[in-house]
Every structure is written in C-alpha cells, then in structure tokens.
Amino acid sequence: MLTRSIEFYPGGLTTTDRIFRNGRHLCIAFAVGAMSLGVLDLANIRSGVNAATLIRDGNLLVADIPNQLRAGIERISFTSAEPSAIAMIPSDGFAAATKSQNAAVASLAAAGRQDAVQFAMASRPSFAGAARPASAPLPTEPFKLASADANSLPEAVGPSLSRPMANSLMLAMVPMPRPAPGVPPPSPAQRLHLEGKEYAKAQRCLANAIYFEARSEPVRGQMAVAQVVVNRAFSGFYPNDICGVVYQNAGHHLACQFTFACDGKSKMITERGHWARANRIAKETLDGQIYVPEVAKSTHYHAIYVHPNWVGEMKKMVRYGLHNFYRPYAWGNGADEPVWGLAAMAQAKGTASPDKSASAQDRNK
Numbered sequence: 001m002l003t004r005s006i007e008f009y010p011g012g013l014t015t016t017d018r019i020f021r022n023g024r025h026l027c028i029a030f031a032v033g034a035m036s037l038g039v040l041d042l043a044n045i046r047s048g049v050n051a052a053t054l055i056r057d058g059n060l061l062v063a064d065i066p067n068q069l070r071a072g073i074e075r076i077s078f079t080s081a082e083p084s085a086i087a088m089i090p091s092d093g094f095a096a097a098t099k100s101q102n103a104a105v106a107s108l109a110a111a112g113r114q115d116a117v118q119f120a121m122a123s124r125p126s127f128a129g130a131a132r133p134a135s136a137p138l139p140t141e142p143f144k145l146a147s148a149d150a151n152s153l154p155e156a157v158g159p160s161l162s163r164p165m166a167n168s169l170m171l172a173m174v175p176m177p178r179p180a181p182g183v184p185p186p187s188p189a190q191r192l193h194l195e196g197k198e199y200a201k202a203q204r205c206l207a208n209a210i211y212f213e214a215r216s217e218p219v220r221g222q223m224a225v226a227q228v229v230v231n232r233a234f235s236g237f238y239p240n241d242i243c244g245v246v247y248q249n250a251g252h253h254l255a256c257q258f259t260f261a262c263d264g265k266s267k268m269i270t271e272r273g274h275w276a277r278a279n280r281i282a283k284e285t286l287d288g289q290i291y292v293p294e295v296a297k298s299t300h301y302h303a304i305y306v307h308p309n310w311v312g313e314m315k316k317m318v319r320y321g322l323h324n325f326y327r328p329y330a331w332g333n334g335a336d337e338p339v340w341g342l343a344a345m346a347q348a349k350g351t352a353s354p355d356k357s358a359s360a361q362d363r364n365k
Contacts, residue, residue: 191340206285209229210226224325229246230242238299250262297333299326
C-alpha cells in the first residue's frame, strides 16, 4: 500500500504565499487608485496637480491646515447680496433726518479708538430736527365693542365696522370644494350574498362555464361569457344564483341553456393552464373587478357557425372570437339592473329604464 505524507503548516500560509497574496493586494490597490485618478482626469478634476500647486505656491504645512480651514469658515457669509425688504420713507422731513443721521455718523467716526466701554456708557446722540410722526389721540373713555354704537366709535373704527362692502364676490367666482369620489357599487358576490362555501361553489360553476364554453377564445371573450352568466342572474328571467343559471335545464339532452351541461360528453379538465385562467376570471368577475363595457347587459350568445331562430328578436352587442353577444329588444338596455365596477357606472349614467317583457326566447347556444 502506498502512503503519502501531507505537511501541515502551523502558521497557515507559507511565507511565499503571504508575499504573493500581499503583492496581489498591493497591485489591486494601485490599479484602483490609477483608475480613480483617470476618472477624475476625464472629469477635468486634476486633483494631483491642484494639490501639488497648492503645496508649492502656498508653502502649505500640515499643521496650518486646521487654521486655514477655520479662517475660511469664518469668511463665509450667510447674508443675501440682494435686499430682502424695501423701506418706504416719507418725503416730509427727509432732509432734516438725513442731516441728523450724517451728524450721528460723523460723531461715530470721530470716536476713533476710544475705549469701547466708555463709549457705550456715554449718552446717545440726539437726532435734533428729525420729524416725528404725530400720533392720533387715543379715546379717553373705554368702550366695549360688543355693545358699542357705530356712531359713538372713533372715526378710525366706526366707518370700517358699519360701512357695507362696496363690491361683493360673485358666487360663480368662489371656488367650491371638489366632490367626494363616488363609492363603487356592490360586487356581484355581495349582491348575491356569496360567502364561504357558497362563494366557492359559485366560482366553480362560473369557471366551468368559461372553461367548457370559451377556453379557446380570447381572454376578453371568456370575460364576456362570465358577464353573460352574471347578467342572467340579475335579469329576473333566470335563476338568481350562478349555478342555477349555468345548469338550468341540464337534465334535458341538448335542450339546456349552456350546451356543455347537457351534451353528455365527459367533463374532465385536461388543460390546466386554461382551467387556472377560467378560475381567475370567475373570481375577478364575482368580486366586481371585471366588466366589459361592450358586452354591457348581454344575456345571450352563440357561435358564428350556427344560426339560432331567436336572433331576430335580439340586439347584437359585440363579437369576440367565434361568439356573438346579444340582448333581447323586449328587455330594454338593462339600465334598471344592478351594475358593478367603475366602467359600468360610467356607462349606466343617464340611461333610461324601460319595462321588461318575458316574451323573448331564453335559449342560447
């Protein structure tokens, strides 16, 4: 048996490895420094040249750096170069006031190098000749504003309280507060009182209708099928629950409302992606997050390759994919039926609510 000895260095790396490691780190540091100087040079910031010039021309010493920084900070001025206020000086007595002010300035200049304490304790110079504004005499008898008569008030107060406004603002010019945003209407699930197991059951029935009727259609066409089911539940001519609408007359072979419910074919779900999308569309429709304005209150649809006998009594609303969507003329535009979503609110605003009639055919494909 061949054996091989392995040497362990108690200190970790060997001297050669340490030299190579330190040399590699030093090279990296020099490279980073060179790149930094290159970037500064490209930005026209010649830091090395400026530092050398400052040291050479100014005889800068390290010990003098704090003093120069402190002197530079003290020279900083926080006052604005532009005037911040303009004083309006009356013309009366301006020459006399200017003359007295010049005399005061001359006296201050003549103070020279006098002792600061003695100069501060000395009496202030009098500004002779300066015009002082005459103050209005104050009323001698106090009065209460709550019970005072306007005629007994001083002239400076009375007219301002008793004089009516000469010009009043027009009401149209007064800015009015913005109205509060409208509260969205209840969702289909809220109107049908769907919670817990009832909500899950309704979502499953609606997803079955979307999947088996329109899984190969565009997404908007699948949304339209879900909207037709909900419209029927609110129309008053069909059951008022989702599953009742989807499986109405399911016991009659090929005579039900939705063909998949009574055609006798297997209802096994084989396309998981389409099934997941159908469930998502069903949930968002029940929650009031999906409403297709073009479909509006449609309650019927059929494939374009068939021609049912009830089409003549219907108003065509829109076509998506291979399906045309309708609403019976006799049922009106459904303005009096519940709406959901902001798009439905905008569309239903200002529409009339005609009477309904149950004489139209109920079947679609």
